[in-house]
Amino acid sequence: MAQLRRTSMADQAADALLERLHAGEWQLGAKLPGETTLARQLGVGRTTVREAIRQLAGRGVLTSRQGAGVFVTALDVREDWGEVLDGADIAAVLEARIAIETEAAALAARRRTPVQLRAIRRALEGRVRHDLDIEQHVDADTTFHRAIVLAAGNPVLLELFDGFTPRLRQAMIDLLRMRAEFGSADDQQAHTGLADAIADHDPAAAGERSRIHLTGLLEELG
Incomplete structure (x- = not known):
């Protein structure tokens, strides 16, 4: 899997996760792998993965459930509407x-x-x-x-x-x-x-x- 090399790593990590959603890797309601696994797959640190997840949660795509993990709540981002x-x-x-x-x-x-x-x-x-x-x-x-x-x-x-x-x-x-x-x-x-x-x-x-x-x-x- 290609690793990320551009400057804004959190933004690029969020884009990479969104691309994988679009490709059908995770379905609606699916639980994402843990931060350690995602960090290894993307070639970034856990802090970067955490920030990427926070970004996508703010855009309505992911949600974090206390003690359970991170889950898919939408398959695309919300726009201005x-x-x-x-x-x-x-x-x-x-x-x-x-x-x-x-x-x-x-x-x-x-x-x-x-x-x-x-x-x-x-x-x-x-x-x-x-x-x-x-x-x-x-x-x-x-x-x-x-x-x-x-x-x-x-x-x-x-x-x-x-x-x-x-x-x-x-x-x-x-x-x-x-x-x-x-x-x-x-x-x-x-x-x-x-x-x-x-x-x-x-x-x-x-x-x-x-x-x-x-x-x-x-x-x-x-």
Whole structure:
């Protein structure tokens, strides 16, 4: 692995970690290797790695959990519109999800490849683990929905979704805490139906199932 030689080592280390995220080395919710391992891989000191992680945490990409490690919370950085997203309430986040994901689901039903369908199915299975806490469930759920957006084959939709993920993640955690339950059989069935519509190349059904699911979440807010 190439080592870093430019002056601003913390900045370059942050860029290198972000490139590895973009390349798919770590999925949403994944735990990063320890500082010692990352420092050895990048050819820098642990202090530099720590500063790079701090930078990416400030940009909404990583989060440090006391006693647990550093985890991926987004697959791309927030740009200037991050301030707008940070101020959005849960209803606004859900409305944005409807706008992005309903169209993405319909496009995915038209364009998905066999490889992308397998990724959607794997992510669907990841939602049903019984040992997930709320944050882990939201990360697994977001991985499923991102796999659909990726299968839509529209880079603008994917960029919007990735930039939107940090605020989406927190909004969904807040919503599930209010509901006091998550991961029900009915919820999983709704997601299975969405995946099935995409598998069947049925854009109308895929878009409608996405809209029904997300509208249902919005209606819960009253």
